Amino acid sequence: MADTKTVLRRIDNEIKKLNDNSFQLLFFVPDAKNVASGYISYIYYFAYTLHEKGYNVKMIYQIENEYTKRDLADLDAKGKPYDEERMFIGVSGALGQKYADLPHENIMNQQLTVSPSDILFIPEVFSQIMNQTKKLACKRIVIHQNFDLLTDFIPITISWANFGITEAITQTKAQADLISESFPYVKTHVLPPYIPAMFKYSDEVDAPKKLIINLVTKTQKEANRIIKPFYWKNPLYKWVSFRDLRGYPKDVFAEYLKEGAITIWVDNETAFGYSPLEAMKAGNIVIGKIPESVPEWMTEEDKGRLRDNGIWFNDMNHVQEIIADVVRSWMLDEIPQELTDSMKKTVDTYTYTKYQEDSVKLIEEIKNERIREFEDVKIITKQNPVKEEKKEELK
Amino acid sequence: MTNDINITVIIPLHVYDDEIRSMLSKAFESVLAQTYDKSLIEILFVVKEGLEEHIKNFLVSERNNMVKAGMVENVSVIVQDGPTDFASQVNLGVKNAKSKYFTILEFDDEFYRNWFNNAAKQFSFDPMIDVCIPINDYRNAESGELISYGNELVWANAFSNELGVIDKECIETGFDFNMTGAIFSKEDFIQIGGLKTSIQMAFWYEYMLRATNIGQKLYVVPKLGYVHTLKRKGSLMVTYSEKFSEKEANAWFALAKQECLYKEDRGKEPVISLENEEDDKDGK
Numbered sequence: 001m002a003d004t005k006t007v008l009r010r011i012d013n014e015i016k017k018l019n020d021n022s023f024q025l026l027f028f029v030p031d032a033k034n035v036a037s038g039y040i041s042y043i044y045y046f047a048y049t050l051h052e053k054g055y056n057v058k059m060i061y062q063i064e065n066e067y068t069k070r071d072l073a074d075l076d077a078k079g080k081p082y083d084e085e086r087m088f089i090g091v092s093g094a095l096g097q098k099y100a101d102l103p104h105e106n107i108m109n110q111q112l113t114v115s116p117s118d119i120l121f122i123p124e125v126f127s128q129i130m131n132q133t134k135k136l137a138c139k140r141i142v143i144h145q146n147f148d149l150l151t152d153f154i155p156i157t158i159s160w161a162n163f164g165i166t167e168a169i170t171q172t173k174a175q176a177d178l179i180s181e182s183f184p185y186v187k188t189h190v191l192p193p194y195i196p197a198m199f200k201y202s203d204e205v206d207a208p209k210k211l212i213i214n215l216v217t218k219t220q221k222e223a224n225r226i227i228k229p230f231y232w233k234n235p236l237y238k239w240v241s242f243r244d245l246r247g248y249p250k251d252v253f254a255e256y257l258k259e260g261a262i263t264i265w266v267d268n269e270t271a272f273g274y275s276p277l278e279a280m281k282a283g284n285i286v287i288g289k290i291p292e293s294v295p296e297w298m299t300e301e302d303k304g305r306l307r308d309n310g311i312w313f314n315d316m317n318h319v320q321e322i323i324a325d326v327v328r329s330w331m332l333d334e335i336p337q338e339l340t341d342s343m344k345k346t347v348d349t350y351t352y353t354k355y356q357e358d359s360v361k362l363i364e365e366i367k368n369e370r371i372r373e374f375e376d377v378k379i380i381t382k383q384n385p386v387k388e389e390k391k392e393e394l395k
Numbered sequence: 396m397t398n399d400i401n402i403t404v405i406i407p408l409h410v411y412d413d414e415i416r417s418m419l420s421k422a423f424e425s426v427l428a429q430t431y432d433k434s435l436i437e438i439l440f441v442v443k444e445g446l447e448e449h450i451k452n453f454l455v456s457e458r459n460n461m462v463k464a465g466m467v468e469n470v471s472v473i474v475q476d477g478p479t480d481f482a483s484q485v486n487l488g489v490k491n492a493k494s495k496y497f498t499i500l501e502f503d504d505e506f507y508r509n510w511f512n513n514a515a516k517q518f519s520f521d522p523m524i525d526v527c528i529p530i531n532d533y534r535n536a537e538s539g540e541l542i543s544y545g546n547e548l549v550w551a552n553a554f555s556n557e558l559g560v561i562d563k564e565c566i567e568t569g570f571d572f573n574m575t576g577a578i579f580s581k582e583d584f585i586q587i588g589g590l591k592t593s594i595q596m597a598f599w600y601e602y603m604l605r606a607t608n609i610g611q612k613l614y615v616v617p618k619l620g621y622v623h624t625l626k627r628k629g630s631l632m633v634t635y636s637e638k639f640s641e642k643e644a645n646a647w648f649a650l651a652k653q654e655c656l657y658k659e660d661r662g663k664e665p666v667i668s669l670e671n672e673e674d675d676k677d678g679k
Binding site: 204206207208209210211212236238239240241261328331332333 | 507509513516517520530541543544547548550551552554558559616617618619
């Protein structure tokens with residue numbers, strides 16, 4: 001039973017942690033198993049950026065019956081294979097070691113220890129985590145990237161209100177608006193992503209591109225749908241090489257984009273569309289299928305029409321003619337200047353410098369808001385002194 | 396950087412009439428239209444004896460275009476005395492070229508305007524490249540219609556050991572590479588012996604084998620650089636195909652494969668297989 005003095009001291013302690021940045025930023029993550037989608041990358045890039053800026057970052061996950069080091073040593077000694085379901089593999093191969101080296105902790109079967117000053121970030125797919133953590137003292141913020149995932153992973157008649165979620169971070173204003181329409185009580189922050197430095201035109205100035213067409217699709221079926229009819233309809237181009245980029249780690253993906261000249265992109269369900277931006281930054285002409293949810297970087301400010309930063313199509317049955325035209329234009333150096341200028345303007349919006357500034361600004365805003373909340377609680381506590389026998393709520 | 400890549404355009408000419416003059420004008424103007432720094436381009440006509448006056452008149456008619464392009468001083472003519480053929484005209488042109496690099500332009504073909512720029516970028520980026528070869532538009536001599544691309548196959552997966560590079564295995568498949576429009580290092584060309592004038596029909600094939608044998612890197616730049624007219628009546632290849640039977644043509648290629656091991660032109664004659672003649676007599 002804490003008295004007023006104790007309560008105020010605790011609150012001051014939490015405020016101090018916020019002021020000296022010793023409060024925790026906890027990111028709940030799935031095990032990516034070395035496959036780094038844009039979804040996973042966004043979370044890790046955010047966490048790492050804050051870590052670089054001196055914030056106290058930790059990645060948390062849940063794995064049942066995770067191997068200990070001793071378990072692994074025993075398996076090695078006996079020559080037995082590992083059960084991947086009992087291992088956190090993470091993102092070292094997909095994104096790089098520096099992301100894997102962020103502190104990670106398995107919170108399965110143990111109480112997550114948090115302070116009121118801590119912030120827990122939860123991806124929208126983990127509604128069960130939102131439910132499990134609703135009584136925690138810390139602030140909880142959802143990282144929202146894809147409305148389809150939100151609707152897939154939440155039971156009917158349940159909303160974020162049931163989980164006590166009142167704040168979310170999104171990548172775009174359009175996503176923020178969707179959240180506000182569904183959950184009007186949720187405060188949204190927009191944090192646009194950045195395109196990592198590994199995506200660039202080339203390592204040397206003006207390195208010539210090779211005529212390789214990179215293919216970024218979700219499935220083999222989509223890839224076949226493009227390539228095979230291309231050769232049937234365009235026998236003059238039977239020599240053109242395609243390179244399927246599905247499944248490659250980010251660094252290899254970046255190298256292939258650097259080398260190639262044209263990228264074909266098909267992803268009907270994407271909410272943001274990282275790959276075409278990465279391809280544009282690498283100087284590839286993007287031929288892309290317009291997704292169901294049109295990314296904001298694809299449309300003009302007034303959303304009335306598509307931008308000229310790529311060659312956009314709807315009909316998979318006729319993309320082959322577009323590809324042949326683009327190949328010939330590229331070989332003749334007749335790709336319109338308007339297109340390449342628009343590509344550059346688009347990617348210049350997503351720089352790391354801007355992202356760092358935005359990330360820090362966001363955390364500071366959340367932090368300052370939290371300090372104000374604690375100050376308000378202090379005032380209320382002083383006005384209503386806590387007697388020893390009463391229980392105290394810090395929230 | 397690209398400013399040490401100066402290029403001589405060699406235009407061999409052994410006949411001349413109004414039709415040729417018209418074709419030559421398009422070819423010549425395709426050099427004047429290059430986006431490349433004109434101060435780095437030289438044009439060198441190598442003409443058969445007796446055609447000097449025609450070329451002089453031609454250049455007078457093209458003077459305004461040359462002035463606009465800033466290329467009045469960069470054009471010259473040399474006359475080849477005596478018997479002439481394509482290979483010997485090329486060799487003579489290379490010997491007299493002032494530039495570090497050269498290319499050959501047939502009078503019925505033309506360059507695309509960015510070709511020299513693209514080739515120069517490639518040479519600067521990869522100093523291991525000895526010859527930059529353009530992808531060609533192959534066009535019908537009558538209609539001008541696009542028939543196919545040329546030199547493109549090295550960009551197909553698994554055709555070559557290295558994408559874009561013509562290696563020995565590529566050449567031996569018999570695929571028909573077109574070397575006019577390609578940009579060569581003059582020094583390398585002379586050093587390995589130039590074209591062999593005694594080898595008819597297969598002289599480019601022989602040259603490419605010889606070059607790859609000693610490790611030269613022949614790279615097809617994946618850019619359209621040259622428009623090549625196919626099957627024009629009176630052209631060199633049409634003349635060869637009229638002159639030689641299939642058997643004789645094969646014999647020239649077999650000779651080329653044998654002679655590519657030697658730098659000097661040994662003046663060998665191809666051996667036409669008698670066995671096949673016997674088969675023919677039996678109607679097989």
